[in-house]
Every structure is written in C-alpha cells, then in structure tokens.
Amino acid sequence: MKKITLFTFLLCLCFPAYSQVLNESAAWPNAAWTVTGSYSTDPLAYEASPLTTANFAFDDDDAGISHEDNIAAQSPVIDLTPAFNANEITIKVTVQYGYRYLADDVLQFEYWNADTASWVLWSSIPGNYNDTVITDNFCTLPKTVFSTSELNIANFTPTQLSGFRYRISYNDSITGIDWNWGFCFNSPVLKSIACSVPSAGTASNATLTTVDLSWVSGGANNAEIVVQPIGTGIPADANDTGVNVIGTTYTADGLTPSTFYEFYVRDECNLDISFSEWAGPFYFNSVIIAPFNDECTGAIPVTVNPDYSCASTTSGTLLGATESGYTTTCFGTPDDDVWYSFTATATSHKISLLNVSGLTDMYHALFTGATCGSLTLVDGTCSDADVSTPTGLTIGQTYYIQVYSYGTAAEATTFDICVGTPPPPPANDECTGAIALTAGGVYADYLLNGTNYSATTSAQAAPDTCFGFAGGDVWFSVQVPDSGTITIETGDSTTGESGVDTVITAYAGDCTNLVQVGCDDDSAATGSYSLLPLANLIPGSTLYVRVYEYNNDNSGNFAVSAYDATLSTGAFNPNAFSYYPNPVKNVLNVSYKETITALEVMNLLGQKVATVQCNSREAQLDLSNLESGAYLVKITANNQVKTIKVIKE
Secondary structure, X not given: OOOOEOOOOOOXXXXXXXXXXXXXXXXXXXXOOEEEEEOOOOOOOOOEOOOOOOOEEEEHHHHOOOOOOEEEEEOOOOOOHHXXXXXXXXXXXXXXXXXXXXOOOEEEEEEEEOOOOEEEEEEEOOOOOOOOOOOOOHHHOOOEEEEOOXXXXXXXXXXXXXXXXXXEEEEOOOOOOOOOOEEEEOOOEEEXXXXXXXXXXXXXXXXXXXXXXXXXXXXXXXXXXXXXXXXXXXXXXXXXXXXXXEOOEEEEOOOOOOOEEEEEEEEEEEOOOEEOOOEEEEXXXXXXXXXXXXXXXXXXXXXXXXXXXXXXXEEEEOOOOOOOOOOOOOOOOOOOOEXXXXXXXXXXXXXXXXXXXXXXXXXXXXXXXXXHHHOEEOOOXXXXXXXXXXXXXXXXXXXXXXXXXXXXXXOOOEEEEEEEOOOOOOOOOOHHHOEEOOOEOOOOXXXXXXXXXXXXXXXXXOOOOOOOOOOOXXXXXXXXXXXXXXXXXXXXXXXXXXXXXXXXXXXXXXOOEEEEEEEEOOOOOOOOOOEXXXXXXXXXXXXXXXXXEHHXXXXXXXXXXXXXXXXXXXXXXXXXXXXXXXXXXXXXXXXXXXXXXXXXXXXXXXXXXXXXXXXXXXXXXXXOOOOOEEEEEEEEEOOEEEEEEXXXX
C-alpha cells in the first residue's frame, strides 16, 4: 500500500482554430443561403430555416409516416481561390449540432463540383443523441462539435475553386418513405488550413512537478504548446498563445502533484504568421499520491440522508488508489479501491455514486464486520451500476463501502457518494393492494401517478416471455369496458418526473390465480414507456396491471392510464362545430350547435394548464399566457366531448 502510482492516459481530439485566409461563418439567418429538396413545410416539421433563424432544424417525426422527406441547406458560392493562392490547400467545416438518429437516416456534408455540376459526399454526420425522450423541438438537444474531414483542394481546377459551395443534406431514407426523428444545426464555419495538425501527443517521465511531452509534427519545424488544468478548453488563436518550441518535445515544470492536466499543440506553419489547428486535448497526470481512504482503516464516514434526496454527499477520487486486499466475489479486480463507512438507520439504504467524471466502469460493494480486519461481504451487494439498494441491514451497525474501477489498469476518476434512506414500499406493492384505474376515452382523460420507489418483488410468478423483470413491481386494476377492449399506457408523471423505463404486464383472473394476457416494454410514443392494447376481453371483468422498471436498476415516478375509444362521451357533429384561428397567438374562438359547458387545455404530457367554465354556444379561450407549442383542447357540450390539437405561436 506504499506504492506511488503514475497514471497517464491519452486521447486526441482536433478542434477548429486559427486560419489565415478563409474563416467564413454561415452567419445564419442568411438570405444568401438556399433550402432545397422535397420535404414537409409544416412548421412542426420544418422547425427552423437558416434563411430566417439562427438554426437549420427538421423534425421528421412530425412530418409524418406518409411523406418522403429530403432537405438540404445550401451555402452561396464561396471562392476558394485566395486560400489556394496562399497555399492553404486544405479546408474543413465545423459546426455545433444535435441529431437523434434512426435507422436509414442519411445526414451528411457535401460539396459542389462545378466541373461536373454534381454534389460530392464530404463527411457523414453521426447521431450524437440517444435519449429516447426527445421527439420535438430538436434545437433543445444538447449540442456537440462536429468537424468534417479535411478536404484537400490542391488539385481543384479554377472552376471548382471559384464555384465552390457546400451543403448539409438530410434524407429520411434513400430507398423511399420513412418516419424518423430529427436534427438541429447552429451556423457552420468554413476555414482554410495553413498546414496539417500535429498528432499522437504523449506524456512520459512524470514526477511530482515535471513531465516530458512529445508529439508528431504535421510537417512544420516549429510549434506552440499550451499546458493547462484539465477542462480549461481550446487555447486562443493569437500568435504566442503558447510556448514556442523548436522540434517535437517539451518538458513542462511547475506541476502540482496528484493533478489532472491536458496539453494542446499546434504547428507554426510560417513563423508568427500562420498556424495549424490546435491538436488536443492530450491528457496526463503528475505523480499520484494515494488518497487518505486508500485502506479500510481510513474509511471516510458518510452522513446518511433521511430520504432519497442526496442533500448530503461526500466527494471522492480513485486517483492514486491502490489494492487493499479485499478482492471479494464482485466484478473485475479491485486494485484501486477507496473506502467509506456509514451507520445503518434503516434495514435498507440506497448507495449512489454521483457526478462520476473520467471513468464509466465504476463498481462498489458493501461489507460488515467488527473491524476492518474481519470484514465479510454483505450478500447481494456487489453492484456494477452507480446505484444499489442493499436490504436486510441491521439498524445501528457500521457498514463499509468499497468503491473501485473495473480491470487491473490504473484508472483515475472523481465522484460523489451518497447514502440515502428508501421510503416504505408503495401501497400497491402487492397485487392485493392494486390501485384502481378509471378507464377514459383517451390517454389524457384519467392519468394516475405511480412510483416504483422501494417496490419489492411480488409473490406472483415472474411475467412469462416479457422483458427485463427483476422484481420491484407495483400493481393497478381496471374494469374492462363493454367493448371488450382496453389500452394501458405509461408516460411522464403529471408533476414532470420522467425517465423510468417501464414494462407493463396485464392479467385476467384474481390475485390468487392470474392469467397473463399481454405485456409491452417500449411501444409508447415517448421515452422508454409502455403501450399495451388488449382485445377480446370479458366485458365487466377486472384486469390486473403489473408495472415494473426494466432490470429493476432505476426508481422513479411515472403516469399510467387505461382508455378505450368507445368510452368517449359522445360524438360531435363536425358540420356544426368550428374553431379558429389555428395556429393561435392569443384567443381561440370555439362554437358549436349545443351549449358549451367547459373548455380544458392540456399539454402533450396530459397536464392540465387551463380550464374555462362557460354556458354558451360560443366561447373564447385566452391562450396568451401559454408558451409556444402544441396543446390539446377538450371541449365539453351536452355530455359530448371533443378534443382538438392547436398550435400556440
């Protein structure tokens, strides 16, 4: 345990930086750009035009399944001749974007070959967002930086140089009609590059305060290097931003022990005049000193939170951690573990590793014993996730948490650790406590909130041929309507919580003799929620609904609803009903041949945002205080209900 660990790891990312001749932003909104293709012009689909907004965004989900969509944002002509004459014969485009990919999408940068009058593939753009919640407003996606490959224009003809254009081109499927998600781009920037970027940055011979750095030149004899704390970001473009170096090596000094660093390097193509792009960040550490809690005897006490809030956390790091000897039967090899302790205040606690930085393979285990020399693993407490919920604990007893990374390689990370106290199991933890659902005509009619916090495994047999059952289920019931059909659906809770990956299993019979009639995992339109339509049921019978979280590795709140179209309370006469304008800025006017008694406005999560009581054949609904977006308006007249979709501008 006395060893000192040197931890060095490398990662090279190239970012846009200095360019001498060509450094041209698209500067959206820009009327000089054009948008071409065959695509839906519905504002819900064509979310942002680069001609009139700062973004280019298209929502293929709202374009619909029956429409073939291909759309391209095309730059005006950009003359590359000045860059070519200055010997800047490489160009690239850099852009910030968000893109939720679905199979058969084609999203790419292309450039115009003026000699052949054709578009040429430049770089394909990868999907960068996999969160299944986002289905609208794609400019709200977290954006990342994308750079095209470097395009060498040394062999371009004068016509190709003077007639150069580029475009961002999207096709939902090159083979025909498809129905996918969407994307959003900020203004791209086109730059010429004076010389090639360096590569292969490495660090060696680290001490507490010094390290030797080296790299592979892009072709120049001189370079500039910047050494800085990790996460500082890309250095500035100006001359002499970094330290001037002749050759490809540099010894950095003045480092702080046990500290993460990064360095960037760029070639100086022409002294004090032109530079390559910055290469980096390349990561390294100064020599690492083992943390205080490297051994169980130095375990840091963690305050137990009275609930799941994690209001109190303890910071930790694996930087410099060494092997303690408790190999356990858990995952991997804990050769870099650190230790924490807590005193149980309940028979179950939730252990959470939060804000994990620098490492994804994080593991933990729970031990008990009178002293660190007599520890035994608590059964079932090995966890390869950031969260575990050990049960069967003894109130007042001290427990020890071992945190480590997978594998034998020295790996460093920082994190926060929290010990929380679960709430009691929900009232519908067992089938006999099933909460009754009221069946409506649509999903939003009778939403009921549920939770799987502290849910335990029911006595009934596990679902047959379903998905990811590992316990932690809760129960609901609903009476089958006269039609013999019903749909069960989950979604975001009405108070805004989201993210629970639900699975639904439905049963006929009673809690002592259940017969499975169907199950579903991810068929709902939003998130990893469930949608289970059922038919040929016995009218008036009771259906039991089992809801659990896939793999039982996450807890949270959700909404659940049962509905059937035959339960709608009447049908409007379309010839006697009207509403306008749509889209609406302020006031929506509604009229019907019968007396309108109520108007309700809901967002697309089913949350009620406005209600108006009235007693007239004509009504006005003030929507001026609502945010822009799509809403559902439910009109009630003479025990008849009509729901319409309106767009608030």
